[in-house]
Amino acid sequence: MITSKMTLSKSSFLLMSGLVLVAGMALPKVSWALTAIEIMEKNFVVGKYPDSTSESTMTLTNKSGQQRVRKTFGTSKLDANGIDNKRMTRFLEPADVKGTVSLLVEHSDKDDDIWIYLPSLKKVRRLISSNKKDSFVGTDFSYGDVIGHKVNEWNHTLTKEEEVEGAPCYVIESIPKDATVKANTGYAKRISWIQKDNFVTVKTIAYDEANELLKEATYKRWKEVEPVKHRWQAGILEAKNLQTGHHTVITIDQSKYNTGVKDEYFTTRYMEQQ
Amino acid sequence: MHVEKMPQTFSALGMSSSGGIFSSLFLAIALVLTVPSLVNASEIDDDLAPPMSLEEATAATSHPLKAQLSQLGVTGSFRTGYWSSNRLYDDVSNVGTASAWLKLEKKLDNGIGLFAEGYSAREDLRSDGNTRSSMREMYIETRQGDFDFRIGRQIIAWGRTDRLNPTDNLTPRDARLMAADIDEDRFGSLAAKASWNLTANDSLTLVLLPEFQANKSYSKYTEVIPTANNQWAIKYDQSGKPIDWSVSYYDGYDISSDFSSTGVYQHYRIKVFGMDIATTVGSNRFALESAYTQTQDMNGTDENIKNPFLYTVFGVEHDFGNNTSGIIQIFNRHVYNYTTASDTGRLHDIFSSQLDRNQDGISIRIAKKWLNETLETELAGSTLLERNGYSLRPRVTYLWSDSIKLLAGYEYYEGNSNTYYGYLKKNNTLFMELRYFY
Numbered sequence: 256m257i258t259s260k261m262t263l264s265k266s267s268f269l270l271m272s273g274l275v276l277v278a279g280m281a282l283p284k285v286s287w288a289l290t291a292i293e294i295m296e297k298n299f300v301v302g303k304y305p306d307s308t309s310e311s312t313m314t315l316t317n318k319s320g321q322q323r324v325r326k327t328f329g330t331s332k333l334d335a336n337g338i339d340n341k342r343m344t345r346f347l348e349p350a351d352v353k354g355t356v357s358l359l360v361e362h363s364d365k366d367d368d369i370w371i372y373l374p375s376l377k378k379v380r381r382l383i384s385s386n387k388k389d390s391f392v393g394t395d396f397s398y399g400d401v402i403g404h405k406v407n408e409w410n411h412t413l414t415k416e417e418e419v420e421g422a423p424c425y426v427i428e429s430i431p432k433d434a435t436v437k438a439n440t441g442y443a444k445r446i447s448w449i450q451k452d453n454f455v456t457v458k459t460i461a462y463d464e465a466n467e468l469l470k471e472a473t474y475k476r477w478k479e480v481e482p483v484k485h486r487w488q489a490g491i492l493e494a495k496n497l498q499t500g501h502h503t504v505i506t507i508d509q510s511k512y513n514t515g516v517k518d519e520y521f522t523t524r525y526m527e528q529q
Numbered sequence: 530m531h532v533e534k535m536p537q538t539f540s541a542l543g544m545s546s547s548g549g550i551f552s553s554l555f556l557a558i559a560l561v562l563t564v565p566s567l568v569n570a571s572e573i574d575d576d577l578a579p580p581m582s583l584e585e586a587t588a589a590t591s592h593p594l595k596a597q598l599s600q601l602g603v604t605g606s607f608r609t610g611y612w613s614s615n616r617l618y619d620d621v622s623n624v625g626t627a628s629a630w631l632k633l634e635k636k637l638d639n640g641i642g643l644f645a646e647g648y649s650a651r652e653d654l655r656s657d658g659n660t661r662s663s664m665r666e667m668y669i670e671t672r673q674g675d676f677d678f679r680i681g682r683q684i685i686a687w688g689r690t691d692r693l694n695p696t697d698n699l700t701p702r703d704a705r706l707m708a709a710d711i712d713e714d715r716f717g718s719l720a721a722k723a724s725w726n727l728t729a730n731d732s733l734t735l736v737l738l739p740e741f742q743a744n745k746s747y748s749k750y751t752e753v754i755p756t757a758n759n760q761w762a763i764k765y766d767q768s769g770k771p772i773d774w775s776v777s778y779y780d781g782y783d784i785s786s787d788f789s790s791t792g793v794y795q796h797y798r799i800k801v802f803g804m805d806i807a808t809t810v811g812s813n814r815f816a817l818e819s820a821y822t823q824t825q826d827m828n829g830t831d832e833n834i835k836n837p838f839l840y841t842v843f844g845v846e847h848d849f850g851n852n853t854s855g856i857i858q859i860f861n862r863h864v865y866n867y868t869t870a871s872d873t874g875r876l877h878d879i880f881s882s883q884l885d886r887n888q889d890g891i892s893i894r895i896a897k898k899w900l901n902e903t904l905e906t907e908l909a910g911s912t913l914l915e916r917n918g919y920s921l922r923p924r925v926t927y928l929w930s931d932s933i934k935l936l937a938g939y940e941y942y943e944g945n946s947n948t949y950y951g952y953l954k955k956n957n958t959l960f961m962e963l964r965y966f967y
Contacts, residue, residue: 315901323903323931349931350604350966354634360769366811368771375712377686381773383848385812390852393902438850501901522729523768524677529634529642529670 291411294425297454298447299406303340304486306332309510313394318500325349325392330520338363340402341521344392356526357392359384361402372526379523388441394503395470395494399440404429408436409445417448419457424448437464453477455487463498470496480512488512595967602635602643610962615652615659616705617747618955625654626707626962642670652707663703666717677724682717685736687764687777688818689805691856692909693892695820695840696777696803699736699762701784704746709924709936709962718742730769736762741782743796752794755782774806783824788880789833790873797825797834814846829866832874835881837865844892852898862888879949889914903928918944918951934964 313325326348332341339361346355354374361367369382387399409429416425429445431437443466448458455477463469476490488510495502519525598604612624628650635643649662668681688694692711702714719740725733738760743752760781767774779801786794803820819841826834844858867886870878878884892911898904905926912919924938939959944950 317901317903321930323928348599350606350632351928351931351934353604358769366809368769368809370768375710377684377712377715378688379768380689381768381807381809381814383809383812383814383846383854385809386848386850388850390898390901393898395901441850499901518729521769522726524724524726524729524732528672528677529636529644 291413291425291427292406294413294427294449294454295406295409295411295429295447298449298456299403300337301454301485301487302403303333303337304481304484304488305513306330306516307480307488307510307512308514308516310508312506312508313392314504314506315393315395316502316504323349323393325352330516332516332518332521334361336363343520343525346392354529358521358523358526359402360521363405367402370523370526372523379526385439387439394505395496395501396472396492396503396505397441399442400472400494404440404445408432414446416451419448419450422457423451424457425451442469453479453485453487455489468497470494470498480510598967601633603631603633605629605631605967607965607967608962610707610709610960612707612958612960614956614958616707616956616958617659618952619747620955621653624652624658624707627651627654640671644668644670650707652705663716665715668717675726677722677726679722680720682719683722684715684717685720685722685762686715687775687803687805689773689775689807690816690818690842690844691846691858691892691894693818693842693858693860693911695818695842696775696779696801696805698779698781698784698799698801698803698820699738701742701744704744707960709938709960711922716742731765731767734764734766736764738762738781741796742784743782743786744784748794750788750792750794752786753796755796757782772806772808775804777801777803779803783835785881787834788877790877791833795833799824799835812848812850816842816844816846818842827866829864829868832871833877835883836867838883839863839865852902853896855895856893858892860890860892864888879947879952882949884947885915887915913944913948913950916944916948918942918948920950920953932966934966935962936964937961 308330309328311327311329313327315323315325325346327344327346329342329344331343334340340359341361342359344357346352354372356372358370359367360369367384369384370379371382372379384398387402388397390396391398391401409431412428412430414426414428416423418424425448427447427449429447431440431442437443441464442461443464444462446460447456449455450457456474457477458474459472460468461470461472472492472494474489474492477487478490480486480488488507490507492505493503606629608626608628608630610626612626613622615621615624628648630646630648632646633643637643645664645667647662647664647667650660652659652661664682666681666683668679668683670677670679672678683700685699686694687696687699699720700718701716703716704714706714708714718738721737721739723735727733739758741755741757741760743754760779762777762779762781764775764777779799781798782796783799784796786796788794800823801820802823803818805816805818807814807816809815819839821837821839822835823837824835825831827837829836840860840862842858842860844856846854846856848854862882864883864886867883870884875884882888890911890913892909894907894909896905896907899906907924907926908921909924910919910921920943921941922938924936927935929935937960941957942950942953944954946952
């Protein structure tokens with residue numbers, strides 16, 4: 256009996272081992288794909304903190320080294336759904352764009368709303384928002400890069416793990432699920448290096464619609480701005496267009512988080528005030 | 530008969546049109562300088578203004594003089610340009626221009642905002658050239674709870690369609706100004722504006738205009754400017770929701786004149802009932818704006834006064850991607866109690882866009898930004914379908930650096946003498962302008 260039991264146990268063990276082996280052979284792709292989605296979902300929410308006020312400097316440098324510097328004051332506030340943000344940006348410098356204010360209201364289930372106040376027009380104007388691939392105020396970041404690409408619009412694959420500046424990272428390849436996403440974002444593929452310990456993005460490279468290498472972005476000086484829920488914000492954001500040689504550095508000079516930003520910032524009333 | 534158009538005055542602020550405005554602006558700056566307690570840093574969370582510390586940070590990284598001006602809230606530009614023709618309907622050609630623009634924006638500690646902007650321009654550098662100055666705006670503003678108040682000379686721009694705005698009747702434009710930016714021809718009237726913000730998206734605005742300022746354009750004929758002070762307007766506006774809209778009413782003098790058969794420009798009272806609405810769907814923005822204007826000649830019997838009319842503009846803007854967008858608008862002016870113009874009333878009807886019972890037209894604008902938005906190209910145009918007049922305005926803007934901007938373009942008008950475009954032909958001009966921002 257004992258032998259029999261042992262034999263049964265051995266058989267069971269072998270059967271189980273076989274199943275695990277088969278599963279192990281069959282599952283890696285499924286398991287890695289699920290893991291990639293989970294990683295991207297965690298990555299998506301890690302930047303969703305309740306609110307912020309910040310002062311930033313955008314330095315835009317063209318291929319020949321000529322620089323333009325824009326200083327902004329911005330606020331953001333997370334919607335009750337925990338996904339959508341409202342973002343207001345007021346340009347303080349240079350003189351040519353001073354007083355320009357943009358208001359972006361994200362909608363995860365439909366197109367976002369964007370308004371802009373141009374001092375020369377003296378009024379607020381609603382803008383078309385479906386296009387996420389155009390440059391964000393002349394920088395090398397697109398509107399999609401700034402808002403964040405929706406996880407469920409892309410197929411994600413965990414391709415490997417490697418270190419970036421000593422930090423272990425997941426390397427995720429993201430392909431748009433359909434032609435509309437590709438056309439709206441301008442990307443045929445994105446590869447993201449996501450830090451394993453806190454799920455922040457430290458580096459991305461993106462390919463244009465013709466699948467040519469388009470840009471590389473790095474995100475540094477991460478700060479945990481909401482320790483309870485582990486929300487993070489980068490202090491230096493850098494993007495380089497590898498096709499034109501133009502690059503952008505956005506530095507968060509001052510910032511405050513989770514202070515209860517007033518709703519008035521996100522109104523056309525505020526935009527019109529000097 | 531051949532009398533120069535009467536000069537507008539800046540009587541409300543006690544300033545002449547050709548001098549004193551910059552001294553007033555500098556007075557305002559001096560006021561800010563001499564009351565340092567009013568310009569202390571504001572905290573981000575205490576009000577809705579950017580913190581002063583950023584201006585200080587900016588100051589630390591900029592040119593010392595520029596930094597000082599920045600701290601004071603002073604910016605502006607020096608401009609010089611070449612125009613192949615002026616905007617005075619004459620035969621003067623090859624005009625060199627130079628101007629200085631000055632702007633003051635300051636938020637005081639007590640929440641009061643100061644704003645002033647003006648320019649002094651030499652619009653023909655030759656010895657007999659035209660020199661003039663203008664204070665476009667100079668006001669103070671504050672917010673008290675749900676209410677916003679703005680008092681002083683101010684531009685009030687209403688309407689949601691593109692550049693053709695039937696509801697935009699409160700403050701005028703100066704068509705003589707040789708500025709490469711089309712909206713810089715706006716200038717303010719003395720007004721008190723109060724807005725009651727009923728919700729985050731809804732507001733009710735009341736405007737009182739104790740001073741009347743008319744549109745300015747060069748004319749050899751006399752213009753009579755009313756001195757009455759009982760103009761007002763009200764608007765209910767909703768914005769920030771999926772659809773932006775407003776309804777408005779204006780009761781006051783018409784900023785566009787009526788040309789009488791006796792050769793005098795007059796301004797008559799009008800009542801304008803307006804509305805506008807705009808929304809976006811996918812890659813398109815739709816906008817509709819309409820206004821019904823009651824005039825002092827409701828029966829259409831006086832050829833020197835406009836008939837009542839309905840002016841409607843509908844436009845679609847499409848985003849083509851790659852920083853390229855296009856707008857097409859159709860517009861219609863329907864004249865009530867229309868009668869065919871007599872020979873003596875013909876000019877009035879041409880200048881008033883009332884030569885036909887229905888005046889239909891199309892306007893377009895195609896724009897593209899290049900090189901990280903340093904280069905912008907634009908082609909704008911409009912045409913009148915019944916009379917075949919049209920205008921074209923290609924323009925290129927290049928931002929050489931944060932301080933230097935180059936603008937060039939061409940304004941072309943074509944049409945017979947039965948169209949306003951026909952009269953503008955003398956103003957066809959190639960222009961180039963260099964701006965230095967400080």
